[in-house]
Amino acid sequence: MDYRIIKSPSQCTLDILRRRMGLECKTNLKDISAIGLVQGKIIDMIYAADIAEKAVGVTVEDIRGSCPQNMILIGIFGDTASVETAIAEIKLKMGEGKVK
């Protein structure tokens, strides 16, 4: 799993993300100050999306659009502190939902 945080994303970056999120995107990209990106196996990304969504002050989107592959990318949108907290949560809790 890879993680990145982009602070004050440029217009171009938002455009690339918007095009890859499809029409169902519920996040208003104008109101955010940071983007967290997490890339990994689809089964882990759905789990990570659930953890992030339960954190406060962020929304979560599935970035790759209509032709998903094995590895996908989720975006976590919000202010910088919230995005950092959501990513910290994901790291903390990724091990919990695993069924050995």
Add this chain to the structure above:
Amino acid sequence: MDYRIIKSPSQCTLDILRRRMGLECKTNLKDISAIGLVQGKIIDMIYAADIAEKAVGVTVEDIRGSCPQNMILIGIFGDTASVETAIAEIKLKMGEGKVK
């Protein structure tokens, strides 16, 4: 094969899943309290779906939609106990249908 169980899935998680399940989805995502995710080779996932469906109290969906790859993901929906039982069944019986 990877397994995960998400308890009380967030709205966002359900949205990501719903978009990837296509229109033929027969599960009412509002009535469930847990999601089991199993990812693996398509031949094994079809076999696992059959095992899970024969367990009690769950429905099974093919998550990836219209552009399937080699590795796919199935979702098992129901209350927490039923999902856990279905996943336990899959683990127990995956070896049986193998033709050596």
Add this chain to the structure above:
Amino acid sequence: MDYRIIKSPSQCTLDILRRRMGLECKTNLKDISAIGLVQGKIIDMIYAADIAEKAVGVTVEDIRGSCPQNMILIGIFGDTASVETAIAEIKLKMGEGKVK
């Protein structure tokens, strides 16, 4: 190459297969009692489909639908004995058509 046999497939399993077989499917999935699944390289699967089709009492379908990848899956449909025979035939004859 991977092989699996599903006996008395559940409704859900048939639904997943039906969605992946496209509209040209000639098999009536209601009349069968077993499904044989074989996954492998497309060149080998076309060869295996030919062997299975020449066995008695089964029909053969290409499972992956409209966006084929390198590895594909074929389904062999019929009663349990016929499906088992067809898969035994595939194993026996896969080596014959190889050009060294």
Add this chain to the structure above:
Amino acid sequence: MDYRIIKSPSQCTLDILRRRMGLECKTNLKDISAIGLVQGKIIDMIYAADIAEKAVGVTVEDIRGSCPQNMILIGIFGDTASVETAIAEIKLKMGEGKVK
């Protein structure tokens, strides 16, 4: 590169091939008695198609249809002797067009 020859292909095998060849297919699949299959990198398959086409009595088709991947499959159609000759030609001449 993998090679296979199917003699007297079954109806089902022809159906699977026909669906994967798209509408531009110029081969009349009813008139053939053998199919040669060659799978490999697209650059090599285009070269192999050229060699086979220059052999006598066969037609060559690109099997994978509209969503090509890195590895593709070509079919060589004709009577058994012609298909065998075409495949022998491919093996003989594949080294010639290589630019080191």
Add this chain to the structure above:
Amino acid sequence: MDYRIIKSPSQCTLDILRRRMGLECKTNLKDISAIGLVQGKIIDMIYAADIAEKAVGVTVEDIRGSCPQNMILIGIFGDTASVETAIAEIKLKMGEGKVK
């Protein structure tokens, strides 16, 4: 991650790029004198696009169009000095946004 700079790109090169950038392309390809290409994992390319966009005198485009894969390519368009600066910036700052 791979990097390349094309100075005074030929018409053909611009045509190939234009076809892969889709309709949302905001760069006027007639006005540029150099193209920087950066290829890598999608999570890194979105981050790189943000770095490049914050550099002066370049625009950034997502090259692969509508069927993205894991690895994508971004193009950085502008005069030669600006493109070289943007790529130097990407190399310098790629490590910063990483969350360990």
Add this chain to the structure above:
Amino acid sequence: MDYRIIKSPSQCTLDILRRRMGLECKTNLKDISAIGLVQGKIIDMIYAADIAEKAVGVTVEDIRGSCPQNMILIGIFGDTASVETAIAEIKLKMGEGKVK
């Protein structure tokens, strides 16, 4: 990177190429006597296309059409001497545009 040159391509080979080049193809395939094929990473192929286009007497096309993958194939069309020169140029200059 793989290279191949096809001299006096057969009609079938031209048909396979034409179908994979899409509608924007500007090369008149009837007028050529040789085809150079180069397969590699997209970032390198765009660079190679630029080198070939700057050589004399050839046109360059992107072969894979609408669903590009990581590895793509370009075709270089012209008379045999021009195609051989263009491919020699690509080999000579591929190292130059690399940014270390």
